[in-house]
Amino acid sequence: MTTSQEELLPGTRRALLHRVAVAQSEGRAPSLVAAVVRGGRIVWHGARTSVQGHGPDENVQYRIGSITKTFTAVLVLRLRDEGALDLGDPLEKHLPGTGVGEATVADLLAHTGGLAAESPAPWWERTPGSLRPELSDVLGEQPLLHPTGRRFHYSNPGYTVLGALVEKLRGAPWEEVLQREVLDPLGLDRTSARPKMPHAGGWAVQPWADVLLPEPTEDLGRMAPAGQLWSTAHDLARFAVFLAQGDDRVLSAETLREMRRPAAPVEAADVADGASYGLGLQIQHRDGRLLFGHSGSLPGFLANLTISVEDDVAAVVLANCTSGPLLSTVGSDLVRLVAVAEPRIPEPWRPLPEVDPVVLELAGPWYWGTHAFALRLTPDGGLSLEPLSGVGRRSRFRRNGDGTWTGLEGYYAGELLKAVRRPDGTVSYLDLGSFVFTRQPYGEEAPVPGGVDPDGWRGIGQTPKP
Template sequence: MTAPELLPGTRRALLRRVAVGQAQGRTPSLAAAVVRGGHLVWTGARSMIEGHAPDENVQYRIGSITKTFVAVLVMRLRDEGLIDLADPLEQHLPDTAAGGATIRQLLSHTSGLAAETPGPWWERTAGELRPELGHLLEDQPFRHATGERFHYSNTGYALLGALVAKVRGLPWGEALRQEVLEPLGLTRTTLLPQAPHAGGFAVHPWADVMLPEPLTDTALMAPAGQLWSTTADLARWASFLAGTAAGGAEKVLAPATLAEMRLPAGAPEGDWTACYGLGLQLLRRDGRLLIGHGGSMPGFLAGLWLSPEDDVAAVTLTNVTASAAVWDVAIDLVAIVAEREPRIPEPWRPFTDADPELLALTGPWYWGPTALALHLRAGQVLELTALGSQARSSAFQPESDGTWIGLEGYYAGETLRVVRADDGSVSHLDLGSFVLTRTPYDPAGAVPGGVDPLGWHAG
């Protein structure tokens, strides 16, 4: 089933936003694509050359969007049991000055490693200057204690690429091609540019003139930002990251693993606006959660952002070194589609395989005097919601041992158990030691501290 075509007014608004971005951003070209429902529904471009806008097959350098590909390779290793995210790097890649950082910390930029390599600037110099991993790090490469705080690290992702190569026994780029690019049909995503591709330029900050940027091969630093791709390929990649891609994408990475990558790696406190997952950036913008990544290399800027709630993603590729006016174009394209053509929800349908014992658990429950309701959803998912209070809520997925594990909020990772009396009837629910009973402070339930024998009374 293909996604409905966008309305003419929406398409014009998208093209106008791209045109404004190209003009105000003073970029030689700007190419864009929009995905909805897992399908490419719009492409557009503007160029400084009249009548010569790039199409969806033209390659641009995508910078740090490369990190999303590296993260998928690492998560594949985890899912195969070859590594654990809690493993220190030195367990699999010994003899680096960063061996004490864990794989999870490297993925989430919480390793404390320096952001960049020792000079010269790696993005504009040939990779041959750093032929060994040791050349990527200073003798004391940590800027912060491991796990202490978020600190973006390009060198951390170079080490993750080396980790993939070590565990797989082949270059990380070859592992990427075999395990990810070919299965997903990303035939125009490559380590080095392949025609047709855009040239990268710097635009003078105070004059409308340009300077070509060198197209360097960064070698060992390539996992931090080397890849070249197209709007068509990145549209497919966005669908994959969103979990809406068809055609056997689950063989590349399980949907549950992709969902894990899209969560904050260290849940931020308060009303956060930006954080990082496992290889993915997370933003909150105008009430909308956006997941994706930005990218920059000399001569190029890129953006890939998706809104899971709206089921819309957008990609932008430009060939300019620096331009504040183009950073938000992809985000704005998502908003244009989401606001002009809001997602139509799937119709409600009942499920036919409801377990009678689970059905009997539904309805009101009480944590002390706090009223809650337990709902049964498809897939034997239990959903606990508050009734007229600010009590904590969560969905719970079933486990093979007959328990349920919380999926969100306060109860994320906590266990929900059904406790039965000697006669087999349900006595109460145990939620991480909290006792839920069918009536408030049920004297027949195992309420910690017991229940006053007088019961409820006027005082």
């Protein structure tokens, strides 16, 4: 990935530096490094440090904690795409005897499996992984705290189980599979399970005095798929581009879109925060934008990856302290600063290279009862249905090749759209999941459920025709 510090305006660069400087100073972080991605490359990076005359750059490793979970989720989705498993498979089908076998693969990815948040004591993040050599040591005697699939409950052991699932189906250690299937293809040369020089040291900062305590750096063993990795701002920037665009050597853009869709029931507190969870990705609505990515923490380190696909902006923020700066806020602020100061310039409008007249006939206004909609052809060969009022059900549709279309999102996700034609081949009406769409409100020739009054539309003082 190339780096260009000249692409952003000077005022934008100063605003970004100011934001990370405030985060490092007020958060009392020994060091903080950040990078911003746009157009598939780093367009800004900056750092602040407590060590005079020395600052980390985008190639210094920090521990990234739970951002590791997104890497593990990518491995699981690769297995799904290859047909080795189904997201609806109960864990018992592939890993019998764990005690959490009712939870599905999707449940574990979305933290809805009902598993405990942590493994049994002692605190796994500050103790050697050798204390938990087996999966049973990670899960404990009562691994389930909630009914499976009923609520979101963040679970580190859940991702340990997913790592074990990868190992079982690949016949190789999680770390080896990750290197071969994700890190090498994406060129993430400075992402590793163990630190490589140059790397930051992890520190705890005393809450009431400006003094430091070194944090232990433990190998997490079985818990590695939940939080083991070290990485750099540069590598995570490259990973952000992959998560936004896809890479067919690893995962397709369509699978990445699936990962970004909410997959967990939202708790009341999460509704207030505008937050939800997909398949290995955190999702949030902030400042009017839809953001996804993941945060991470381990003793001595904080990390955040935030991406806005619509704005084509991503931010990476890393710090070497146990607590202090709220990096999820910093990350979303960096995205916002660039998106507001230098909004994305849209691609030039271009006409379609070719169009099927049979499909073109579907375009235009349609009515579901008295609700007005517009059906449009999309550049990717699909269709989009949008309410003309701007409020209501909308969806994109994928062409099936047999004259029907399948909804991709919202209320109509998975629903079938088909054009019903007259004997002469022209379109009479649209059938969308049993809803009848007509060219005029309650079109008389269409089989509108309940029928249409034969006297037609009338004013308030008119009487029906004799």
